Amino acid sequence: MTIHEFLSSPVETSRRTGPHDRIVLSSRVRLARNLRGVAFPGWAKKPERIKTLEAIRPAVESLSAMTGAFSETMDNLGPLDKLILVERHLISREHQAKSAGSGLVLNKEESLCVMINEEDHLRMQALRPGLQLRQAWVAIDQVDSELERKLDFAFSPELGYLTACPTNLGTGIRVSAMLHLPGLVLKEEINQIIAMVNKLGLAVRGLYGEGTEALGNVFQVSNQMTLGEAETDIVERLYKVILQIIEHEENARAKLLETKPKVVYNHIGRAYGILANTHIISSKETMNLLSLMRLGVDLEMFPGVGRALVDELFVVTQPAHLQKQFTEKLAAEERDLLRADMLRERLRLVERPNPKIPPNSGPLDKRN
């Protein structure tokens, strides 16, 4: 079975729901583990990496949570397949660049994904829709406990789990959530929020993690420190911070609607106008406009349209997903045409946004 046949369609994945999914797109908990006495992937020679992969892969495949999983070595996945996995947030950009000696095991529900020989021998992650950090931690903790009976992990009582990069040392945990924050961006409060979150020792990153832009007003919040704090404490701390960010985002939206409704309706109306009528559009512009449309859906400006449609378009308009629908290799310019065609077609039946203007609002923007 190819990865393309294995993965659920974006129609299905965008229908997954979870708590607070109006703002929290997804939750993730990742653990880094290494085998004792074996060089880390970045330092090991290829034959050694292959040997490690061959030792780890069957152990991961035999996990009870991996029944019916997809398992493959990275050299057997095409460049397009790898990019699709990145666009689905199932593997990292670093893992996408890997070839022989690295591998991937992904469960049927796409909620559990193990990268073998990425930066560490094992990078295992549990994914959940919406805000479900605790659930994700419980799931990955179970996987780790089952795996430690089969593999000898490098662990020191003083330093904890030993990782290739000292930044992951200790618990080897990275807890993160992807947040859609158009209100805070429009209200120009996002930098304050980022500064506040940073002060708490947490990192804010763009859509695809380390070193990427916050396309489509999507931000990833995660812990930075892994040594000296227990996993559950990190999870709880992040959970509380995210609840606060959700509150700030909701307040920003309410405040914007109260003080500058026309500005908000203008952004959303223009976004719809372009998406529904475009003939050439880049994936970056698409994401930024879809973000505004998603905000419009949240504000009930598109009756009968659910978030799932916007979330699906968010995925299928990305370069690799678009390319996958066509057999011939597309240049970036051709993709921009086909992306526009797809958007016009999918939005053909979506009616123009309908702002809910309070009856006694008078001139909409206060001019004092």
Add this chain to the structure above:
Amino acid sequence: MLCMICKQNAAQVHLTQIVDDKIKKVDLCEECAKHKGISDAPGFAIADLLLGLGASQEMAQAGGGEDLKCPVCGFTGADFKKAGRLGCSQCYLTFAESLENLLKTMHKGTRHIGKVPNSLRQSRDLTDRLKQLQKKLDRAVTEEDFEQAANLRDEIRSTRDQLEHLATGAKP
């Protein structure tokens, strides 16, 4: 006070970050601060920048002697300076001394708190128990409570057996 980056000009930009109870300070000259984008990015990601700054400083020193070499994987201090990552789990012992400061700037603490592999946890618990039993036995003997001592000796024996069983049976 000299700039932490160029170590030539006087430091004029002073930034402080507080993470929990730890205070981190960075002192830079105007030029280096500008170069790092600190002056034109008020509020934005300054803390992130700082953490990165402090860390990269420590990173440069953390390799220790460039010719310090890991006996297991052959990784050297120079390699660490280049890659910022270590060669194998043994490297943490090899470079322990020079890593300590780096870990301090990066993390909340320098000792692991949290999950411990089950096999280790069991053996640690059993070892602790063994020590306690031994103490009790010593006391019983000095107090000439021989009945108690005999019981304790049996218990010690069975705990030892469990420990041994764990050591031989746990490895794959």
